[in-house]
Amino acid sequence: MPTDPESRPAVPSRRRLLQGGAVATGAAAAAALAPAAAAHAAGPASGGRWPLGKGRFRTRLVLLGTAGGPVPNADRFGISTALVVGDRTYLFDAGRGSVSQYVRAGLEFKRLRGMFVTHLHADHTADLFQYLLLGLVSPDGDALVPPIDLYGPGRAGALPPQWGKPRPTPNVNPDNPTPGLKDLFADSLDGFAYHFNILGREANMPDPSKFLRIHEIDVSGTGANPIDDLAPKMAPIKLFSDGTITVETILVSHGLVFPAFAYRVTTPDGVVVFSGDTGYNENLIAFSRGADVLVHEAVSVGYYKDKGSDEAFIKHLEEGHTDVVKVGEVAARAGVGTLVLSHLGPARSDMVSDREWRKGARTHFKGDLVVGRDLMNIGVRHHRHHNH
Template sequence: MCHVIGEAIEVAVGRRQVLTGVAAGAAASLVLGKPASAAEIVSQRKRIEATKIEAAQYRTKLMLLGTAGGPAFWPGTDRRSTSSAVAVGDAIYMVDCGDGAGRRLQDAWGSETDGASAIKDVRALFLTHLHSDHIADYPTLILYGTFAGLQVKTPLKVFGPGRRGEMEPVFAPSGVAPTSLPVINPENPTPGTKDMTGYLYQAFATDLNDRVRDTHRPDPNLTIVAQDIVIPEIAGFKSPNETPEPKMEPFKVYEDDRVRVSAILVNHFPVWPAFAFRFDTDDGSIVFSGDTCVSENLIRLARGADILVHEVILSAWVDKILPAPRSEVEESIHNHLLNAHTPVEKVGKVAADAGVSMLVLSHIVPGNARSEELQTAQHGFGGKLVIGEDLLQIGVGKKRI
């Protein structure tokens, strides 16, 4: 449903073009946002730097790389697309890889390694789902990886959704037969993570072959190893279109000497599969919701975690860019946005039901939402609320002695 965010913006801009005067200016502000002042920018940078200094005192820490949601370059903000990382000692584990993730990772981790490439310290990447705002910078890892120190003996492991299988339904207004729409890559229209990675090798073969032959870089097939997450059999599961989020228990995806990673299906219909991930370390636990509406599976996965990183959307923003009366198409977009994401006023109860200590907002829609607009996330939650910002870091567990 992330693509529907882009469609909603298009609808809002289209409406704006037929407005005049004050009304047009008001409509524009809904999409464009209010640019931060110079003083606000300086204050933000100081605040972010302070979190890095504080988090450096911990063995395990959460690093927010990009905190905006949707396939959009949100004006009036420097938020980049969604991506996060968990650092345990000198090992990094990334969650999603949206636009700008590579650069943000370097900004967050470069100071830890005297400016050396951060990619070489990434042990694994976990993709919640395959929407563009979660994977746009994935090709960067492939193309820059061998220059950044990825090695055949310690390849970067990538875990993500497998093939959807059946195509998602086509929306059509009532009384109108679904139109015949083009199908991209009809021989495999819903590729999974392993397929996608192979297609990227094909797309960039000119560059990759040149690097291997001219500079003797290692074969990228050996430095990045992608695999589809195998979902266990689930009682009651029928199909992606009928039961996208069947009740289930978390299952292990990955484990090494630093971390154990578990996954569970969440509801981001019609995208399927869509996962939430939990990272358990000796210092504490961090859970990432991925994109989802309010999800009982997620609550089950996050039970008792130290930190829950959860996506949010502003209901007021959706109502304003798609005001009533709405056409049937506009009503569909409106409902999709609110049913495939978690309204900010509902996320606090999710955190409370899961019994987490801290709620961190990320994948924020709109990406230029102001901090004060997001405070309603505290409703129903007695723990600590953190409004996510790019490069913000949070320590987990006890400080290192």
């Protein structure tokens, strides 16, 4: 296995490209395919229903990273997904490598119109500040255009009791142990002040504080709290509308994490739901009802049990995440058109193969199924409604 992920772009096999029916080649993937395979991949998909080729879709998803968990691996970058609608791009989570993958996918900073964070685990946010750190100026003229709306968690407000064996937990930043997005950006800006200030003088770096409009999502009306009612049954909250997409959110149950959000995006070509990290829960199933594409996290609990992982970790997987078999059940119950598995744990294909992921999800779900690979493009269009 190569130790440097940059040396081996994750290229979906032709078979994998055709399996989902909706999957087109990413810019990097297309460049890496042999000419014959590339020509073939540009033909009609299986069943002839969904044409391949990213130019054919006004609305598409680009899987920038598909790994779950804050553990670097050589197969997949950290979870991050771009939604492209015409000339506008929206980002959902920004895990490890997101900025590099954004560029490798051929996406442009100047087209980024919105960013949405599901929760504040680092595998979803490791590259978040890097968009501001690295996207402000470019000699090639591709830089962020302010203001960009950023949505996500505010301060949790309190830390819950510890799971598993009691042991001392270090509290980092005891004066504010549960910072939200505004804190994260304010403190990161302060920490990188020298970079911004010196580049301001060297290269007319604009004022970074003007680039983002940070919206911490207010969940106070839901009755939720960070200790014992993290994701009560609730109506969706409408967040964002720019004439191209509208975005709603709902709380989902992700272990001890509060708040943890899913997002539902209505585009001109269909509805896409991002599960974020979540256990099996009714909020998400109701929220995903009839979606054209559901991008859902998946873990293999069986893999970790076989490996003899400790009890607290298994509990974390079972309550804070969704086993791939149950993910298929969520998609079937919600009646979605295409299910995309992303944020896979384990992320390494030598631990759980794409075939095994597929088999798990297929136990209950009969619609279009995609096992996520970095730099895959997935066209979005209205699906025919099936009776599940």
